[in-house]
Amino acid sequence: MRRWLPRTLAARLSLIFLLSLVLAHGLSFGLQTFERYNSARTLMLSNFERDIATAVAILERLPATERPAWLARLERPNYRYQLDDGQPGTPMLNASESVSVRTILATLGPAYHISFQTIADSRPHYQAHLQLNDGQPLTIDVRPSIMPISPWLPVLLVAQLLLLVLCTWLAVRTALAPLTRLARAVDNLDLKRPAAPLDESGPSEVAYAAVAFNSMQARIAAYVKERVQLLAAISHDLQTPITRMKLRVEFMDDSADKDKLSNDLSEMQHLVKEGVAYARSTEPSSEPPLRLQLEPFLQSLVFDYADMGKNVQLLASADAVLHTRPQALRRLLTNLIDNALKFAGAAELNVSQNANGLWLLQVLDRGPGIPEQELADVLKPFYRLESSRNRDTGGTGLGLAIAVQLAASLGSGLRLRNREGGGLCAEFELLY
Numbered sequence: 001m002r003r004w005l006p007r008t009l010a011a012r013l014s015l016i017f018l019l020s021l022v023l024a025h026g027l028s029f030g031l032q033t034f035e036r037y038n039s040a041r042t043l044m045l046s047n048f049e050r051d052i053a054t055a056v057a058i059l060e061r062l063p064a065t066e067r068p069a070w071l072a073r074l075e076r077p078n079y080r081y082q083l084d085d086g087q088p089g090t091p092m093l094n095a096s097e098s099v100s101v102r103t104i105l106a107t108l109g110p111a112y113h114i115s116f117q118t119i120a121d122s123r124p125h126y127q128a129h130l131q132l133n134d135g136q137p138l139t140i141d142v143r144p145s146i147m148p149i150s151p152w153l154p155v156l157l158v159a160q161l162l163l164l165v166l167c168t169w170l171a172v173r174t175a176l177a178p179l180t181r182l183a184r185a186v187d188n189l190d191l192k193r194p195a196a197p198l199d200e201s202g203p204s205e206v207a208y209a210a211v212a213f214n215s216m217q218a219r220i221a222a223y224v225k226e227r228v229q230l231l232a233a234i235s236h237d238l239q240t241p242i243t244r245m246k247l248r249v250e251f252m253d254d255s256a257d258k259d260k261l262s263n264d265l266s267e268m269q270h271l272v273k274e275g276v277a278y279a280r281s282t283e284p285s286s287e288p289p290l291r292l293q294l295e296p297f298l299q300s301l302v303f304d305y306a307d308m309g310k311n312v313q314l315l316a317s318a319d320a321v322l323h324t325r326p327q328a329l330r331r332l333l334t335n336l337i338d339n340a341l342k343f344a345g346a347a348e349l350n351v352s353q354n355a356n357g358l359w360l361l362q363v364l365d366r367g368p369g370i371p372e373q374e375l376a377d378v379l380k381p382f383y384r385l386e387s388s389r390n391r392d393t394g395g396t397g398l399g400l401a402i403a404v405q406l407a408a409s410l411g412s413g414l415r416l417r418n419r420e421g422g423g424l425c426a427e428f429e430l431l432y
């Protein structure tokens with residue numbers, strides 16, 4: 001049953017409304033027509049009965065010479081009288097089936113001998129033959145007619161149908177528009193930026209749904225904010241004791257334990273710093289956008305790495321001027337380059353302009369890449385593959401999560417993909 005239904009709710013509702021309305025309408029129209037036909041027929045037959053009785057009585061009374069002059073006056077649209085034997089025809093077989101024949105028989109039958117003949121003509125009709133009392137033949141020519149239909153009736157029916165279609169469309173649209181709006185709002189629900197609340201006006205059910213959605217959106221945003229603030233607070237407050245501990249370790253006697261402790265503390269410090277950075281990256285950025293020359297900006301980034309003895313190359317750049325937040329962009333690229341250096345030992349930067357005119361920035365490496373099914377997961381906070389890869393690459397698993405937030409704050413999206421021939425490509429697009 002489901003398979004026969006149209007796919008959209010709008011189409012289903014329209015179908016149900018339209019079918020039931022047309023059916024109900026057709027039924028009442030049919031009943032009315034039937035009723036009209038019945039009463040018209042009853043009226044017509046009783047008129048017919050009285051009319052032929054009167055007409056035959058008048059003809060009987062008139063002298064034979066005056067009769068022809070009266071025939072025209074006695075004539076009716078459906079039947080007329082002739083003072084002859086009529087046209088040749090075939091005797092009517094099932095005469096009693098016709099109501100008009102039965103009426104004639106009932107009215108004139110007792111006094112006259114009547115025979116009926118069917119005349120095959122362009123429009124078939126029948127004739128009743130009898131003899132007046134003075135011996136003159138009389139023929140009643142009867143042409144049963146179908147009930148006439150007014151010419152405007154089909155036009156009216158079509159107009160009514162159009163009205164039904166229009167009303168159905170209006171009703172379905174009114175009912176479904178808020179649903180579509182709600183679905184779109186849910187789809188666009190983005191907790192990173194304050195979303196405009198849904199319009200809470202309209203019919204009460206719609207307003208109620210909008211109010212419920214708005215309060216849900218606010219609640220979720222508040223929960224998320226609370227968690228991130230918690231992370232920020234803990235990370236921030238840990239910084240001081242860690243620094244204190246590092247100082248204390250510095251004063252310890254040289255030993256293997258001192259080195260291990262110092263390393264652990266450095267790792268903790270890194271974790272804490274990343275935690276604060278992540279918490280900050282989820283907040284709306286306060287850094288003002290500036291005009292930025294892309295080529296010198298990237299070159300200085302590469303030189304900074306070269307100074308530290310890291311292998312970072314700028315493959316191709318462009319003389320582009322962007323309107324963007326330099327600190328966020330720098331941090332974003334640094335996170336990606338750090339990963340490439342950590343997992344592949346070398347990084348390459350590439351800038352190109354894509355078909356839409358956007359600048360595409362890519363950080364490429366020839367490292368192990370990331371299994372396809374985990375490409376989405378590594379973008380989540382604290383998700384690392386290193387435990388399974390069993391390599392000594394310390395990290396918190398926040399680098400890419402921060403990069404995603406930063407890219408979003410620059411109005412872009414970060415994409416990861418494995419390169420042909422091995423290695424990873426991390427890329428994002430920037431507007432002018």
Ligand code: ATP
Pocket residue numbers: 274339340342343344365367368369370378383384385386394395396397398399400401424
């Ligand atoms: P952090 O950056 O916080 O110090 P991390 O580098 O381990 O730690 P992410 O930068 O978020 O964390 O990266 C998550 C995981 O994705 C990494 O642990 C690593 O397994 C994988 N990954 C990221 N970049 C690459 C890369 N260029 N090549 C191979 N694997 C990568």
Ligand code: MG
Pocket residue numbers: 335338339395398399400
């Ligand atoms: Mg990293």
